[in-house]
Amino acid sequence: MIAFWVISIVMVASAVATVTAKKPVYSVVALLLNFAALAALYITLSAEFLAVMQIIVYSGAILMLFLFVIALLSSGVSSFNVGPDRMPKAAIPAALVIAIALGFVVYGLSNASIATPAAPSGSALGPVGSADVFGSVSDFGKALFTTHLLPFEITALILMVAVVGVVLLAGDKTPFVGTRERAREVRREMREAILREGGVQ
Amino acid sequence: MSALPVSLASYIGLSAVMFFVGVAGVVLRRNPLVMLMSIELMFNAANIVFVAFARAWMHNAGHIFAFLVITVAAAEAAIGLAIVVAVFRSAKNVDVDEVALLKG
Amino acid sequence: MIHHVMGVNGFYPLLMTLWLLPLAGAVLCWTFGPQLKQLAGWLGAATLGTSFVLTLLSWSAATQNSGGALGAHQSLLSWIPGFDFGLLLDPLSLIWTFIITGVGFLIHFYSIGYMHGDKAFARFFAYMNFFVFAMLTLVLSDNFVGLLVGWGLVGLASYFLIGFWFERPSAVAAARKAFVINVVGDVAIMFAIFVIFTKVGALGFGDVFANASQLGDWVFVVCVGLFIGAAAKSAQLPLHTWLPDAMEGPTPVSALIHAATMVTAGVYLIARCAPLWSVSSDAQMLVGTIGALTALVGAILGTAQWDIKRILAYSTMSQIGYMIMGVGVGAFEGGVAHFFTHAFFKAQLFLGSGLIIHALANEQDVRRMGGLMKKMPFAFVAMLTGVLAICGIPGFSGAFSKDAVIYGALAHGHPWLYAIGLITAGITAYYMFRMIFLTFFGSYRGDVDPSELGIRHPELAGTPAHDEHEPHEHDHAPAWIMAVPVGLLIVPTVFAGWLMFGEHSWWSQFFSAQFAPEHTVATPVSDVMTTVFAVAAVLAGFAIAYLRYGAPAAMEHAIERLRTETVRMPGALANALYFDAALDALFVRTSQLLGTLFGRLIDPLVIDGGVREVALSARWLGTLVRSFQTGLVRAYALILVIGVACFVAYYAIAGGVH
Numbered sequence: 001m002i003a004f005w006v007i008s009i010v011m012v013a014s015a016v017a018t019v020t021a022k023k024p025v026y027s028v029v030a031l032l033l034n035f036a037a038l039a040a041l042y043i044t045l046s047a048e049f050l051a052v053m054q055i056i057v058y059s060g061a062i063l064m065l066f067l068f069v070i071a072l073l074s075s076g077v078s079s080f081n082v083g084p085d086r087m088p089k090a091a092i093p094a095a096l097v098i099a100i101a102l103g104f105v106v107y108g109l110s111n112a113s114i115a116t117p118a119a120p121s122g123s124a125l126g127p128v129g130s131a132d133v134f135g136s137v138s139d140f141g142k143a144l145f146t147t148h149l150l151p152f153e154i155t156a157l158i159l160m161v162a163v164v165g166v167v168l169l170a171g172d173k174t175p176f177v178g179t180r181e182r183a184r185e186v187r188r189e190m191r192e193a194i195l196r197e198g199g200v201q
Numbered sequence: 202m203s204a205l206p207v208s209l210a211s212y213i214g215l216s217a218v219m220f221f222v223g224v225a226g227v228v229l230r231r232n233p234l235v236m237l238m239s240i241e242l243m244f245n246a247a248n249i250v251f252v253a254f255a256r257a258w259m260h261n262a263g264h265i266f267a268f269l270v271i272t273v274a275a276a277e278a279a280i281g282l283a284i285v286v287a288v289f290r291s292a293k294n295v296d297v298d299e300v301a302l303l304k305g
Numbered sequence: 306m307i308h309h310v311m312g313v314n315g316f317y318p319l320l321m322t323l324w325l326l327p328l329a330g331a332v333l334c335w336t337f338g339p340q341l342k343q344l345a346g347w348l349g350a351a352t353l354g355t356s357f358v359l360t361l362l363s364w365s366a367a368t369q370n371s372g373g374a375l376g377a378h379q380s381l382l383s384w385i386p387g388f389d390f391g392l393l394l395d396p397l398s399l400i401w402t403f404i405i406t407g408v409g410f411l412i413h414f415y416s417i418g419y420m421h422g423d424k425a426f427a428r429f430f431a432y433m434n435f436f437v438f439a440m441l442t443l444v445l446s447d448n449f450v451g452l453l454v455g456w457g458l459v460g461l462a463s464y465f466l467i468g469f470w471f472e473r474p475s476a477v478a479a480a481r482k483a484f485v486i487n488v489v490g491d492v493a494i495m496f497a498i499f500v501i502f503t504k505v506g507a508l509g510f511g512d513v514f515a516n517a518s519q520l521g522d523w524v525f526v527v528c529v530g531l532f533i534g535a536a537a538k539s540a541q542l543p544l545h546t547w548l549p550d551a552m553e554g555p556t557p558v559s560a561l562i563h564a565a566t567m568v569t570a571g572v573y574l575i576a577r578c579a580p581l582w583s584v585s586s587d588a589q590m591l592v593g594t595i596g597a598l599t600a601l602v603g604a605i606l607g608t609a610q611w612d613i614k615r616i617l618a619y620s621t622m623s624q625i626g627y628m629i630m631g632v633g634v635g636a637f638e639g640g641v642a643h644f645f646t647h648a649f650f651k652a653q654l655f656l657g658s659g660l661i662i663h664a665l666a667n668e669q670d671v672r673r674m675g676g677l678m679k680k681m682p683f684a685f686v687a688m689l690t691g692v693l694a695i696c697g698i699p700g701f702s703g704a705f706s707k708d709a710v711i712y713g714a715l716a717h718g719h720p721w722l723y724a725i726g727l728i729t730a731g732i733t734a735y736y737m738f739r740m741i742f743l744t745f746f747g748s749y750r751g752d753v754d755p756s757e758l759g760i761r762h763p764e765l766a767g768t769p770a771h772d773e774h775e776p777h778e779h780d781h782a783p784a785w786i787m788a789v790p791v792g793l794l795i796v797p798t799v800f801a802g803w804l805m806f807g808e809h810s811w812w813s814q815f816f817s818a819q820f821a822p823e824h825t826v827a828t829p830v831s832d833v834m835t836t837v838f839a840v841a842a843v844l845a846g847f848a849i850a851y852l853r854y855g856a857p858a859a860m861e862h863a864i865e866r867l868r869t870e871t872v873r874m875p876g877a878l879a880n881a882l883y884f885d886a887a888l889d890a891l892f893v894r895t896s897q898l899l900g901t902l903f904g905r906l907i908d909p910l911v912i913d914g915g916v917r918e919v920a921l922s923a924r925w926l927g928t929l930v931r932s933f934q935t936g937l938v939r940a941y942a943l944i945l946v947i948g949v950a951c952f953v954a955y956y957a958i959a960g961g962v963h
Contacts, residue, residue, distance in 0.1 A: 004207045008215050015219050015242050019226035024234040031238050038245055045256040050248075050267055057271050062241065062278045069282045070234060073289050094228040094943055098221045101950035105217040108957030109210040134259055140268075148265045155272040162276035169283035224949075227942045236938075 003044050010037040024070050028063055035059050046135035212253035220246035233288070237281045244274040317379045319366060320392050323359035323406070324441050326352045331434035338427025346417035349430030353413050353437060357406035364399055378447060388508045393447035396819045400641060401444040401566075401573055404648040408565050409437050411790035415656055416557040418786035419663060429469060433561065436462035440566055444573055448509040449498045452574070456494065456534065459567045460487040466558040467551045479550035486547045490537025494574075497530030514580040524581055528588030531578060532595075535571025540622045541599045541629055546885050548622055552614040556662060559614060560655030564621045565648040572625065572644050575632040579820055583635060592633030593714065597725040600626030602882065604732035608739065609878035611871070612669045613658050616740050620695065621651055623729060627710050630722060636713025637820045642805050642812060643706035649797040650694035650703055656791045657687035661744065663787070668751060671743040672758045672867050678745040685745050687791045692741055694798050696734040696843050699836060705802030712835040730839050734846030742854035747863050758867050 014037065017030035035058045042051035133139060144152055219242055226239025248267040255263025330352035334345045341348060367377030376395030383389045394402065413433060420429050439462050443455025461484075468480030498508065504520050505513050520527060535541070540548035551563045562568070575582060575592065582588055603623030610616045624647050631640025661677060661684055662669055678685045694703040711726035750758065805812040853859055859866065877883065933944065 001207055004211065008211075011215065012218055012222070015222040018238055018242060019222055019230065019235065021235070024232060024238075027235050027238050031241065034242065035245070038249070041249065042252055045252050047252050047255065047264055047267075050252060050264055053268065053271060057275060058241070058245075062275055065278060065282055066234060066238065069285060072286065091229055094225065094946065097943070097947050097950050098224055101946075101953045102217060102221055104950070104954045104957035105214065108953075109213055111957075134261065135256075135264070139261055140264055143261045143265055144268070148262075151265070151269055155269055158273060158276050162279050166279050166283040169280070170286045224942075224946050228939050228946060231939070 004041070007037050007041045007044070010034075011041070024074075025067075028066050028070070031066075032059055032063055035063070048135060049137045049140045209253060209257050212249055216246045216249040216253075219243075219249070233281075233285045237278060237285070240281070241274060241278065244270055244277075313367065313376065314378050314380070315367075317363050317366060317377045317392070317394075319359045319363035320377055320379060320394055320445070321381075323356040323363060323402075324392060324445055325438070326356050326359070327434045327438040327441065331431045331438060334427050334431035334434060338431065341427055343417075343421075343426065345427035345430045346413070346420070349434050350410060350413035350417060352434060353406055353410040356437070356441075357403075357410050360399070360402045360406050363394060367394060380447075388448060388450060390451050391447040391509075392445045393510065394445065396816050397573070397576055397641065398444045400645055401569075402441060404645065405437060405440050405444070405566050408648050408652050408794075409433075409561055411793055412557050412561040412565075412652060412656065415560075415659070415787050415790040416555075418784070419557050419659055420555065421786075425469070429466075429555070432462060432465045432469065433558070436466065436562060436567070440570075443570055447511070449501060449513070450508050452577075453491065453494055453498060456538065456570065457491055459562075459570065460484060460491065460538070463487070463551070463562055463567055466562060467554040469554055469558065473553065476553040479547070479553040483547040483551050486544050487537050489544065490534035493530045493533035493537070497527045497534070500527050500530065510577065514578075517580050517584060520581070524585045525587050528578070528581055528585050529591070531574055531581075532571075532588070532592050535574045535629070536595065537571075538574075539568050539571030539625045539629060541571065541595055541626065542602060543884055543888065545599065545603070545622050546881070546888060549610075549615050549618045549881070552612070552618050556614065556655060556659035559618070560652045560659070563618065564651040564655050568621060568625055569628065569644045569648070572628040572632055572640055575629065576637050576641050579632070579637050582633070589634055589717075590719075593630050593717075593719055593722055594633075596626045596628070596630030596633045597714070597722040597729075598626070599623070600630060600729045601725050601732075602626075604729045604736065606878065606881055607736040608732065609874060610736075611672055613661070613671050613674075613740065613744065614655075614669055616671070616736060617651070617654055617658060620654075620733065620737065623733060624651065624695065627707060627726065627729070630726065631710035631713050634714050634717040634719050634722065636710060636717060638813060638816050639706065639709035639713040641816070643703075643710050646694065646702035646706040646797075646801050649794055649801055650691045650701075653687060653791065653794040653798045654691035654695070656787075656794065657684050657691060660684040660687070660787060660791065665751065670760065671740060672760060672871070673751045673753070673755070674744045674749070675747045675751075675863065676745070676749040680749075683788060683791070687795060688741065688744070690795050690798050692737045696737055696846075697730060697839055698843065699840065700802075701799055702797065702802035704836070704839075705805040708835050708839055709805065711839065712832055715835070727838050727842050731842030731846040734843040735850045736846075738847050738850035739854050742850060746855060747860045750864060750867075753864060757864055758871065760871065 011034055014030045014034035018027045018034060021027040021030060035054060039051040039054040042048070042054060223239040223242035223246060226242065227236050230236055230239065248270055251263040251267040251270070253263075255261055255267075330349050334341065334349055338345055363377060376393065376399065378391060378393050378395075380389050380391040382391075413430070416429065416433065420426055423429065436459060439455050439458030441455075443452055443459055446452045446455055464480045464484040467483055468476050470476050471480075500523055501513055501520070502508055504523055505516050507513055507516070517524065533544075537544045548563060548568065552559055554563070582592070600623045603619045603621075603626055607616055607619035607623060610619060624643070628640045628643045628647070631637070631643060633640075661674065661681065664681060664684075665674065668674070690701070694701040697704040697707045707730065711723060711730070714720075714722035714726055804810065853866075854863075880886065933940070935941075
């Protein structure tokens with residue numbers, strides 16, 4: 001109970017820090033904290049395998065990727081670090097929408113009773129690591145490789161597509177990604193080409 | 202079999218708060234890296250609910266789902282970062298508001 | 306008790322053949338015109354001759370089948386329930402088919418000579434054969450829809466043939482006028498058919514007439530709708546104005562279509578729908594009155610014409626008025642009999658006038674004729690027999706049928722119509738003999754200066770000479786080609802009436818199965834008094850015509866007289882009683898006004914305005930939606946979030962209730 005509230009406070013605070021940090025590096029650090037807290041929350045919910053996955057995949061792989069990109073891009077580019085964003089026009093409507101949605105969540109939670117039926121037989125809470133105990137690695141693995149084998153195979157496909165996509169996007173031959181400036185250039189070139197044609201005629 | 206440490210509603214509330222913090226990050230920030238991180242926050246907010254419900258129902262389908270979400274999130278982060286790199290290469294700029302060629 | 310026989314069902318290949326043969330002829334003439342050259346005429350005439358023979362053969366086949374004069378009926382195709390298309394050859398349609406193919410054959414034959422050398426020789430025969438096919442469809446159809454199809458097709462053929470010389474603007478205008486007025490009638494008939502189908506649920510003649518009582522009070526509406534169609538096609542008041550103008554077509558066309566066959570389609574329609582008319586006395590009164598008035602007005606206008614074809618056109622209108630009066634008041638046999646004899650003598654008159662027009666290089670103005678009796682004795686004999694027949698001199702065919710119609714009006718309780726009929730007979734004699742005297746007697750006036758005759762605009766006085774179509778002198782077809790049909794027509798012109806003579810005449814026996822007994826009261830045996838009155842009226846008309854045009858004293862100063870008459874012609878007569886102007890003011894002007902209103906207001910403001918509004922609103926919507934399309938990732942994200950918020954709201958409110 002206490003653990004939940006402590007973890008909750010840490011998670012919300014680190015999330016807010018992630019979003020508001022001036023520099024992306026600070027965001028990554030805050031996000032790391034958030035993920036760690038989340039892993040702790042998973043453990044309180046008897047999902048120790050997921051907790052481990054959370055640490056390894058998110059903290060170990062994804063955040064490292066973020067750090068690499070930051071390192072790659074921030075070298076010699078001053079604009080990258082230009083501080084917190086100007087207040088965009090979307091701020092007020094966005095805040096309003098978020099507030100309203102949160103209000104509805106609170107309203108819904110306070111009004112609705114959430115059904116928690118009896119657990120299926122065969123699953124029970126017990127010492128972590130024991131077989132046939134809810135949340136254990138063997139329990140998880142059995143479900144993953146028998147009942148949910150097809151979705152698991154599909155994740156393999158998704159990851160492969162992601163790898164191909166990354167190689168395509170970030171490889172040597174980067175496809176053209178337009179900006180406003182680039183669009184202006186293109187238009188100017190086209191206009192000049194048309195004018196040249198007209199001059200010939 | 203034991204009751205949850207706190208009510209399910211608390212988990213959902215925590216998830217909602219985290220989700221909307223992520224939303225705020227996506228909508229308000231112009232730095233694509235921060236936006237991607239905010240999206241990760243939203244993924245994890247969803248995962249909280251999955252795992253909490255799995256625990257409440259004592260059924261590990263929620264775990265499997267959370268696992269799949271992590272996989273997709275990893276793929277998404279990889280692609281998103283690749284795009285950021287590509288944009289940066291051609292534009293020397295990482296402001297998402299500058300990348301607006303689809304303006305109607 | 307309505308007695309109506311609808312033929313004996315069976316398989317009649319000859320009937321189908323005679324119906325489709327003219328269509329085949331038309332297609333052949335049309336397709337191979339340039340190759341056929343003069344053969345096109347012989348082909349066209351041959352198809353009709355064959356059809357004529359087949360008509361007689363299929364009738365005898367039908368009577369053999371039925372053992373009596375019931376007729377033949379053959380179903381051809383079934384469409385929706387209540388409408389099967391088939392061919393029906395009963396006594397009524399036999400008479401029409403007989404005239405269409407028989408007289409049609411003679412006129413085709415005559416046309417070979419008349420149209421000789423015309424550059425559109427094959428086209429002419431294609432149209433003529435097409436017309437015959439359309440007319441056969443009209444009279445042989447066993448249901449209202451087939452009749453209406455034929456009705457529309459003959460209107461089309463008439464349009465083609467009136468505008469045959471389409472280089473002449475007057476011909477084009479006349480063709481258009483005829484077509485438009487005919488379409489008015491088509492629409493009226495269509496509405497009548499709608500009513501019939503709604504009330505009775507069938508369109509075949511047999512089914513409709515057997516269940517005519519289901520029409521109830523609507524029978525009058527149906528009769529009026531059918532009659533408007535009949536009036537438009539048969540040139541009845543006030544829809545007659547197209548017929549004189551239709552004389553722009555070649556003379557054989559005038560003879561076949563605008564005298565003998567097509568314009569009598571209205572008579573056929575009313576006679577065919579006799580079971581409907583016999584239960585609606587209001588409709589009888591209406592149709593009888595309009596028929597009589599048309600006869601009178603046509604005759605009066607006939608007295609004021611100078612164009613020989615227009616004289617004949619108004620006489621046609623007048624004679625059809627008689628027929629309509631006959632079938633209108635219920636003397637169906639009399640009306641049909643008058644159609645039968647009229648087809649012969651009017652074709653005779655037109656073909657005779659064609660001989661004159663042909664010989665005089667397309668001169669149609671009787672003021673510039675005169676003294677032709679010695680030059681053209683054959684034409685004189687032909688015209689004279691025709692005139693004697695149309696006037697109803699006893700013994701000639703017209704006398705029997707016309708007296709039957711006039712007496713029929715009295716016998717069915719319409720003394721006023723009887724009186725009008727007799728008066729009209731007198732006027733008819735006057736203008737017909739006026740034509741004879743002006744054309745054949747006295748001295749030839751063709752070389753007199755037109756202005757001395759009071760002709761101010763020679764090109765407007767009659768149909769102008771169309772030199773480009775003028776057969777060259779050295780290129781005339783042999784004279785016998787045109788003479789033979791005229792000569793053959795003299796026979797029925799004189800003798801056809803004897804079919805109707807006597808108490809139990811062949812005619813009344815022939816139609817005994819067709820029309821209910823009470824409508825045979827006016828058997829073509831007219832009573833003696835009627836004949837006496839009619840002859841008296843005719844003699845009076847002849848006497849006036851003789852005194853004004855035929856007497857030696859009148860002949861002496863013929864040129865001066867004609868000039869005075871032309872100049873002093875009352876405006877009402879010169880302008881055909883202002884019917885054209887009235888129709889123009891009533892319908893054409895109002896239509897133009899309506900068109901102007903729509904063109905100036907409704908179209909730009911409502912129709913175009915509507916379209917413009919739609920376009921503008923599309924642009925406005927596009928601008929609106931475009932504003933969402935910022936290209937900014939975060940704006941898209943915001944919209945996404947709004948959607949998410951909506952889902953959350955939905956589940957927060959509805960999810961807790963279940």
